[in-house]
Amino acid sequence: MPLKIPDVVIERLPNYYRQLTELRAAGVSTVSSQEIGEALDVTPAQIRKDLSYFGRFGKQGRGYPVDRLTEELETILGFNRRWRVMLVGSGGIARTIASLNDGSFRPAGFDIVRVYDSDPARVGRTVNGNRVRDLARIDADMRDDPIEIAILATPGAVAQELTDALVQAGVCSILNYTSVVVHTPPGVEVRHVNPVLALQTLTYHLANPADPMATR
Amino acid sequence: MPLKIPDVVIERLPNYYRQLTELRAAGVSTVSSQEIGEALDVTPAQIRKDLSYFGRFGKQGRGYPVDRLTEELETILGFNRRWRVMLVGSGGIARTIASLNDGSFRPAGFDIVRVYDSDPARVGRTVNGNRVRDLARIDADMRDDPIEIAILATPGAVAQELTDALVQAGVCSILNYTSVVVHTPPGVEVRHVNPVLALQTLTYHLANPADPMATR
């Protein structure tokens, strides 16, 4: 199990998890890779192989016990606890993200508990109930009360320097909402989220219509 | 050139494009794959191979002309025109997305020009300046004035049925903000955007600390 697990596998697990919670809510007690696959548009073999990285949770001839597998995934993914998150930035995008705190983040186990900005003019304002703190104070704050996860939602121009400050202060996971690629030392995980990028890959297909009979 | 181009390639192009616009703004006239690669954390060979799917834009010994390449990518990705988008849903997530219209979507070439909801109680309200229309009327609206792209931002429970209605009405690209996987016939492109998913892959690494000396 301390085998290196491909990132693509990790990215699929939350989907499996969500499907399982739905099945559990519906009172289903056992499910086959076939059935999960149909719901999520993934091949059964892929699901079995993905899960096999973590253990042998299925029963031959029956399938996977929904309860057990749900709990295993909770442990694997860290959903069995809550995660505190800091938001870096207090402008438009940041406020938009902060508004997810009630609707999407909190129910999923994430709590935005601090908001920072590097612009003194913004420090002291309020974003979704959080007083905006001065980013210059992050080192001290992290010593008092560390937070592992930061959401970076600033103008792209300052993204790299703020990332450096975050890493310096000990943040090890960054969700990057800016459109620039930030560089971090090994061990610091960064994920890019950019709704515009997703739209942009759609327009490619619209602008370059139908490679003949797109099979899939 | 009508060769099948891998999706991963398409997903990287918008990044190249953004980097190029920055270089152009900075007055740089020529750039090597090496330099782009350093900025974006991508190997030079990858950039050259990606671009070679679309043509031969570089000059040996010099690199790529920034202006020319920027324009080529604009054409390839469809950034040389504006795209009208409909928003399906008028609840919390939808309002959050609508608020991106001014800050992120519009400057990137996307305009949210219609908002739909299937709940009659919500029809007639206003979301970011758009009157909410009845989704039942979408077929007629599409005949009058077609829109290719829909952003789906509803509760997961109704995502599939609304997708069916969108496809039926002729929408061929869907940006899916719900957490459920929707099924569409071939030829209809769907992209998933889910900020919670991205956070969830981060917690995996936090919950399963450091596979020994993560090299990369």
Next chain:
DNA sequence: CGGTGTGAATTACTTCACAGCG
């Protein structure tokens, strides 16, 4: 039987390495 778990085969993607050109 029916469905998992998994090596082996296949396919997809990335990187190498070098010929060729400005």
Next chain:
DNA sequence: CGCTGTGAAGTAATTCACACCG
């Protein structure tokens, strides 16, 4: 020379196919 464009080599991810077990 320096850097692109690209077949060839190498890696990574997916799918196959079947032994095995409840």
